[in-house]
Amino acid sequence: MDQCQLLEFRVIACHELYPPAVRGATLWSSVPICNGTVGWQDLPRGLGQQPSMPIPVQIHDRRRRTDRRRSEPHPVSEDLAAALTHDAVEILFQPQYRTSDGALAGAEALVRWDHPEHGSLAGDSVVAIAQSGGIARRLARYIARMAMTQAAQWPDHLRLSLNVTAMDLFDRTFGEDLLDMLAGTGFPARRLTLEITEQALVADLDRSAERLRVLAESGIRIALDDFGAGFCNFRYLKVLPLHALKLDRAMIEGIATDERDLAVLRGIVAMARALDIAVIAEGIETSEQREAVRREGCETWQGFLGGRPMPGSDFAKLVGA
Structure with a gap:
């Protein structure tokens, strides 16, 4: 699947999550309007000489055509729905380790779908397809249920991490459904971590x-995922019931060679420690990076150095389950 197709899925998903409310209205904007048709005849003269000036842009009504297109399921999303029905979407697990002694601490559940035409699709691609096809809720429940079912067979000290999207948080029944799945699979709530990205919180x-x-x-x-990749709004640290910060790999890449990168890591860990929040380092690819996060006080690490995402059967062998 090419990038243009993935972009199409994501744009449609954004419409579903944040439907525009500008039909029949004039929208003032100081940034380009890309998702709509601009009435160029309405633009003020001299625009080329004042590109940063807020200008009136008339948004023409194209909702009817958009709604019609959205109401027609995309073949790929229909394929995904069928794959979910037949349990053909695979859950992968990437190991997470304690920095203190190197012992296995748990795993993050990820998703992979082998499409007969488009090949292996993972993570964001599968979620975007599900959102564009109106089956995001179904996919989220599928991932949680399948991951919990397998994790229930692991040794009792190992944790499971699940990713939570904005749609999950906006779904009124998400929390209740999650607790029901915990009860149904026998996986203890105390061993579950939900990873939430900044994008899922901003709305x-x-x-x-x-x-x-x-x-x-x-x-x-609760863990705040990809910390350092977005705006790093410190209000999140005040408002959210956080137990961990999961550092984005961009915060890790240079820590073994760049003193400035290391200083930033040191500051984040000190702040987290003052708030009684653990720090998880993601994207560890070298032993030098692993040693740096251990030395600076990160409690857990994850990355290709410790293993790529693997099928549940392989992870079960790793833990001896």
């Missing part, structure tokens, strides 16, 4: 915080 931080707080009270741990 409604207060509502997200409340829903995460309910889950945290049940024993589930």
Whole structure:
């Protein structure tokens, strides 16, 4: 599947998650309007000489055509729906390790789907296809259920990490469904970590915080994923019931060779320690990086050095389950 197709899926998914409310209205903007048709005849003269000036842009009504296209399922999303029905979407597990002694601490659950035409699709691609086809909720439940079922067979000290999207947080039944799946699979809530990205929080931080707080009270741990990749809004650290910060790989790449990168890591760890929040280092690819995060006080690490995402059967062999 090429990048243009993936971009199409993601744009449609954004419409589903954040539907535009500008039909029949004039929108003032100081940035380019790309997802709509601009009435160029309405643009003020002299625009070329004042590119940064806010200008009135008339958004023509194309919702009817967009809605019609959205109502027609994409063949790839239909294929994904069929794969979910037949349990043909695979859950992979990437190991996570304690820095203190190098022991296995758990794994992050990831998704992979082998499409007969487009080949192996992973992570964001599968989620984008599900969102564009209106089956994101079904995919999220599938991943959680399959991952919990397998993780329930692991030794009791190992944790499972699941990724949570914005759609999950906006879904009123997500928390209840998650707790039901924990009960149904027999996987303890105290061993589950939910990883939330900044993008999943920006639309409604207060509502997200409340829903995460309910889950945290049940024993589930909450981690802020990709920390350092976005705006790093420190309000998240105040409002959210966080147990861990998971550093984006961009925060890790240079720590073994660049003193400035190492200083940033040191500052983040010190702040997290003051807030009683653990730090997980993602993207560890060299022994030097692993030693640096251990020395600076990160509790857990994950990356290709410790193993690539693997099928559940291979991870079970790794843990002796």
